[in-house]
C-alpha cells in the first residue's frame with residue numbers, strides 16, 4: 001500500500017501539494033468514491049483512481065522504447081543539446097526518466113528510457129549477458145580473420161578489454177553492413193572494435209536489446225511504452 005499523493009507525484013508533473021489541492025476540490029476518486037484526503041493509502045495493483053473522470057495509471061515504473069534519431073544526446077538533460085528524454089511525449093513523461101545505456105550522438109535506433117534504476121542495472125550489467133544488437137555500415141570490407149578476432153574479444157592499445165562479440169556480415173559490398181552483438185556498453189565500443197580491425201564505422205544503428213527488436217513502426221524520434229511481455233523478451237539472453 002502506498003500513499004495516494006506519493007504515487008501520483010511520482011507519475012508525472014503533479015507535486016504532492018498539487019495532489020492535495022486537487023483532492024480538496026473533489027476531483028479525484030478512488031474505487032468510485034471521491035477521495036477526501038491526499039495521504040490515504042492505496043493498492044496500486046487493485047485500486048482504480050480517476051482524475052476529472054479519467055483513469056490514471058498507477059504503475060510503479062515505466063519502460064519506453066525510443067527510435068533515436070541522429071543528433072540527439074543520450075542523457076536526461078543538457079544545456080546545449082536536445083536529449084532522448086526531451087523526445088518523450090507528455091502522456092508517457094514522468095519524473096526521473098533516464099536512458100538505460102547510451103548511444104553516441106550520431107548513432108540511431110533503440111534506446112530504452114525508464115525510471116527503474118534496478119531494471120536498467122540488470123539489463124546493462126555485462127555479467128547478465130543481455131546482448132545489444134547493432135547494424136554497422138563499414139568503410140571497408142571485413143575479412144574472416146577480422147571477424148574471428150572480434151568474436152574472441154580484444155584488448156585495445158590503451159589496455160581496455162572488450163568481451164567477445166557475435167559478428168555477421170548482412171550485406172557485403174563496397175560498404176558492408178555488419179551485425180554485431182555485444183553484452184557490454186563501453187565508450188564508443190562498436191566503433192573502437194572495428195577500428196581495432198583497421199576499419200571504420202560510417203553509420204551505426206541499434207536494432208535490438210536482448211530478444212526485443214526495435215518496433216519498425218516507430219519513425220525516428222518516436223517512442224511508445226513497452227509491454228510486460230516485451231520487457232521479458234528484453235531480459236532474454
Ligand code: URA
Pocket residue numbers: 102103104105107187188189190191192204
Ligand atoms: N558503440 C558505439 O561505438 N557507439 C554507440 O553509440 C553504441 C555502441
